[in-house]
Amino acid sequence: MTLTSHSKDIELEFSGAQHEIAVIRLSRPAKRNALNDKLILSLRNVFENLPSSVRAAVVHGEGKHFCAGLDLGELQERDAGQGMHHSRMWHAALECVQHGPVPVIAALHGAVVGGGLELASACHIRVADESTFYALPEGSRGIFVGGGGSVRIPKLVGVARMTDMMLTGRVYDAQDGERAGFAQYLVPEGQALAKALELATRVAQNAPLTNYALMHALPRIAEQPADQGFFTESLMAAIAQSAPEAKQRVQAFLAGKASKVTKS
Numbered sequence: 001m002t003l004t005s006h007s008k009d010i011e012l013e014f015s016g017a018q019h020e021i022a023v024i025r026l027s028r029p030a031k032r033n034a035l036n037d038k039l040i041l042s043l044r045n046v047f048e049n050l051p052s053s054v055r056a057a058v059v060h061g062e063g064k065h066f067c068a069g070l071d072l073g074e075l076q077e078r079d080a081g082q083g084m085h086h087s088r089m090w091h092a093a094l095e096c097v098q099h100g101p102v103p104v105i106a107a108l109h110g111a112v113v114g115g116g117l118e119l120a121s122a123c124h125i126r127v128a129d130e131s132t133f134y135a136l137p138e139g140s141r142g143i144f145v146g147g148g149g150s151v152r153i154p155k156l157v158g159v160a161r162m163t164d165m166m167l168t169g170r171v172y173d174a175q176d177g178e179r180a181g182f183a184q185y186l187v188p189e190g191q192a193l194a195k196a197l198e199l200a201t202r203v204a205q206n207a208p209l210t211n212y213a214l215m216h217a218l219p220r221i222a223e224q225p226a227d228q229g230f231f232t233e234s235l236m237a238a239i240a241q242s243a244p245e246a247k248q249r250v251q252a253f254l255a256g257k258a259s260k261v262t263k264s
């Protein structure tokens, strides 16, 4: 991997034969990767400036935990106006993650709490190791989610689960978290990053247009009335199949030069 240190609290590396995978590390381990303003701005900056050669990204955390959520020290200094500004800043950063140029895979371990869970929920795939736990301690801190969590987290696990977590402080361990829908993959402790990189390698081999359609069109289609959804889908299908890259890929399969679908 090639290391390009981006800022003190975020590190950016490139992996893969063509450096096609961006590996983004939250790097504030002494504060459990708590999200201070600097880290949030750097995260946004990294996603806004990914080189066009990048086809997939992985986000992970240094040290014992993925992310301890919002930096509670900085929160103490804000009034309501600054709080509104901060929440909008965090929204903007997570919009860059969810609606950026490439699919993003979160490699989770340890605490994935508060804003850390908001970050994970903005990613497209989540891989967790056995040490992972999920919580929304906002209720007990007297605050509220501020990064789009009330929109994204219910889409993963449902409104009832999120309500229960915020009201009671319930913590989900790795197994219950996977069953609930926080993560799609559960791996042994210490292996989340390796699994996320393996998945990113596969994701990066897809046609970029298909990945883009999936990331951007699918969530919208899912929320449209069926007749509109079918129409949007047909448009995406028509554009994708007429692209030269699709023709080449299908031709390669028909000529016996592309891999078959196999059970993994």
Ligand SMILES: COc1cc(/C=C/C(=O)SCCNC(=O)CCNC(=O)[C@H](O)C(C)(C)COP(=O)(O)OP(=O)(O)OC[C@H]2O[C@@H](n3cnc4c(N)ncnc43)[C@H](O)[C@@H]2OP(=O)(O)O)ccc1O
Pocket: 030, 031, 032, 034, 035, 064, 065, 067, 068, 069, 070, 071, 072, 073, 083, 086, 087, 088, 090, 111, 113, 114, 115, 116, 136, 137, 138, 141, 143, 144, 145, 146, 147
């Ligand atoms: C309102 O508008 C918002 C809100 C938001 C998002 C809100 C949230 O994210 S609320 C959730 C905030 N997070 C927490 O309540 C978690 C607090 N941390 C812990 O419970 C634990 O630290 C742990 C994550 C489980 C890890 O435990 P452990 O490994 O034992 O480490 P510690 O010894 O506890 O901590 C080491 C060191 O880190 C500091 N620290 C930990 N978490 C935070 C934090 N969230 N903020 C600041 N500092 C933290 C801890 O104090 C220790 O520091 P020392 O100096 O004592 O070493 C979004 C946007 C909006 O606008």
